[in-house]
Amino acid sequence: MAVDESSLIFTVMSDVNNSSSSISTIKSSYSSKTILPLITCPICLEIFREPLQLPCQHNFCKSCLERITVDRWSRCPVCRGCYRVPFSGVGSFEVNRTIINLLENHSYTESRPMLQAKCALCKLDDTITICEHCREAICCKCRRQHYDEFRKYICLKLNETQQDTEKLIAKEVENIKNHEENIHQTTDIANTIRFKVNELINKIKQEEKKLLQSIQEFNNTEQKLLKEKNSRFQDLTKIKTFCLSSQEKLYSKEETDQEAIEIRQKFEEYVININNLQNQIFLVKTPRRRISFFNQDISFDAISLGFVEMKTELEPIESSIQLSQLKYCSIDKNVQHCSKELIHSLSSTSQDQSELSNSSIIDENKCCPSSSKNHKRTPRIIGKRGTRDTEFIHPSSLAYSKRDQLIYVCDTYNNRLVTYGIDGVVQQVYKAISETGERRFHHPYAIHIDSNNRLYLIDQSDRRIKVFNRDFKLIRVIGQYGHVIGQYLTPCDLCTNEQNDIFVCNAGGHQILKYNEQGEFLLAWGELGTDNGQFKCLACVCIMNGGRLAVSDWGNDRIQIFNSDGNDLLAIGQGGKLLKEFSRPLGLA
CATH class of the missing domain: 1.20.120 (Four Helix Bundle (Hemerythrin (Met), subunit A))
Incomplete structure (x- = not known):
């Protein structure tokens, strides 16, 4: 059937007059006047599109947050509270389901351009329609194109x-x-x-x-x-x-x-x-x-x-x-499991996705008659999302105390430290404010326990590295915030060696900082770049055998190895998706 192209206005083009009457009808109702401020983004002043919630509980459009975010640290446009942007971007912030339900359950109409708005294509002032697909203002001459x-x-x-x-x-x-x-x-x-x-x-x-x-x-x-x-x-x-x-x-x-x-x-x-x-x-x-x-x-x-x-x-x-391979070796009809030692590197890409896929290795030797006993190892899951003692909101780091046989977990957005036994039972909860009213920390981000069972804590909001004893009494503060050599901008991880020297990842300064046990600055190495010994937003550091340091160079998609004096020894991997390649390596163990 022949169709006149001049009549192809389609349902994707809606008249602004109709939309204007819809807006006036909705705004005339009391309920709409009450709801509209709740579903309006404070930045673009439009109805929310993909509303995301910051740690301070204020909500913004995802596109607005991406537009105003230029650094790993940013401030809320409403309350000016400081928050840290996840490595995977602002899309990792929590989606506000309440606002989404409001948008679904209450009819509303987005504001449309005026009758004389400029056309998005020809830039003339004769716009009368809006494309329902892309929300662009289109004039009658350009809508076919x-x-x-x-x-x-x-x-x-x-x-x-x-x-x-x-x-x-x-x-x-x-x-x-x-x-x-x-x-x-x-x-x-x-x-x-x-x-x-x-x-x-x-x-x-x-x-x-x-x-x-x-x-x-x-x-x-x-x-x-x-x-x-x-x-x-x-x-x-x-x-x-x-x-x-x-x-x-x-x-x-x-x-x-x-x-x-x-x-x-x-x-x-x-x-x-x-x-x-x-x-x-x-x-x-x-x-x-x-x-x-x-x-x-x-x-x-x-x-x-x-x-x-x-x-x-x-x-x-x-x-x-990267998944390790499981091989079965048969010697004298007895099954022996042969495993290879691997360094597991966590990737932010699998979080968009993210927040990636679960895998487990199943012991299949029960099929062999000569096996004396069957063993199955199932992963143990500790906690779930929530605010109770057995729940977390964005746990960012953990450490294990061999002396106490306790697992310390940084429950960052619940602003507390939680300790677990090896059986997965909660032992103690350390809140940000002590019983005496003293503030211990504010959003703990990374934790480490040295050979003397002292606890090192990176305080995300205060930007301090604090050292506590076993009774959680503050011993000292390591370094301070600043741009001078020996000071840090955004500390994200730390570790200690056998001599209790302290190595800090200064992500904002693209450096590794070295302090002695008393917190005195000793050495700094690294700068922004792609050569060996240079970094691009390093993310994690850990001690290897022989006192060597492994550093996760997040932005350069590689792992770098140094000695304790900062001399470059080896660089492992490059950007890619194949074996021996990385895509934003985030953690090391």
């Missing part, structure tokens, strides 16, 4: 999504094939085991039961994984079909206004699904499992038929998250 640009943009994004989907489909096809081969092989192995068992006497019936049980457990796991992969494959195929059909419709210009909006909405939903599936497929790698049966010809008085060996091989992970 604007909609063509919008359609090209959607087609481009659909094409990118289609390409990503094809990569995921190819990966899932390979995974499904591997699992199907495993299932077929388990059937062959089970038949071999049954044949061997039938040749033996009743003494080894129990051995048959053990072997088949191991096979069945492996088969059940593979069946479950195959079901998940097939379900994921169907979802990806559906998304690919949608992308192809939508592109065809948009290129042929046969879509209606409503269909264009529905395509965009559905596309946004699929983008979220694609991101989730991409994290599941590429970040959280499914171990490639293998099963085989080692046949052993034995006499009738033997006890064991052999054992089933299941190998788990982790594929290379194309991300900054």
Whole structure:
């Protein structure tokens, strides 16, 4: 059906007169007058878009915070309270769900430009419509051009999504094939085991039961994984079909206004699904499992038929998250676990995501008849989000006291220190204000315990490094805030060596500061740069064997090694997502 292009105003263009009448209707009601100030950003004076809450409880649009944030430290535009911007950006601040509920449950209309506002394209003063997609003011002459640009943009994004989907489909096809081969092989192995068992006497019936049980457990796991992969494959195929059909419709210009909006909405939903599936497929790698049966010809008085060996091989992970490989070595039919020592580097990228993926290693030696005892290690989770003694809000650091066998946790936004026993039970809570009314700290950020069981604490808001004894009495303050050599701007981490010398990460000054046990300044090294011995917003420091220092050079995507005198020894890694590469390494242990 032919359509007059001059009439293609579409539903994406709405009349300003209608919006103005809607605003006047809403503002005339008492409830709207009460609610509008609560859902208005203090910076842009517009209705909130992605409201984020600062530690001082004031709320701002995400885009407004990104515009005014220029440093790791900033101040609230309302109360002027100081706050520290997370390494991953302002997007890591808490989303205010209350304001979002207000926006969803109460009708409101954003303020539109006046009738004589300038067009965003031609800059003429004859604007009468607003694009419902991008909220730009568009005149009658330019709206056709604007909609063509919008359609090209959607087609481009659909094409990118289609390409990503094809990569995921190819990966899932390979995974499904591997699992199907495993299932077929388990059937062959089970038949071999049954044949061997039938040749033996009743003494080894129990051995048959053990072997088949191991096979069945492996088969059940593979069946479950195959079901998940097939379900994921169907979802990806559906998304690919949608992308192809939508592109065809948009290129042929046969879509209606409503269909264009529905395509965009559905596309946004699929983008979220694609991101989730991409994290599941590429970040959280499914171990490639293998099963085989080692046949052993034995006499009738033997006890064991052999054992089933299941190998788990982790594929290379194309991300900054590094997982150790678990190998199984068989010596005299006894399974020994061989592990490699790794330095784990925490990445801020996996927090946007973030706040990344959980992984655990499962001990599978229970399939071996010669194993004397089965052991399973499950991760222990301490705390959850909240303000009670057993809960946290942004815990930023922890330290372990060997002498007391206690875990000290900096509960930064709850403004307290919490100690736990090795069993995960809360032992004591140290609040910012002591019982005598003395202020101990204000937003503790990093903690360290030296060989004499003294506690070193970086006070985030006061910008001080404080030393406490076992009874939490203040001993001394290390250094002070300032720009002079020996002073620090934004201390973010610290450690001590065997001589109790203190090494401080001065992130704002791109330096490592060295003090003696009494807090006297000894040495400083480093500056802003990319060469060895230079830093770009260093994040963490720890002591290695031989008194060497490992420093997490966050901005340069590497780890640098120094001796205690600041001499550069080694630089490890570079920016990237492959093995031996980093993306914003944040912590060391």
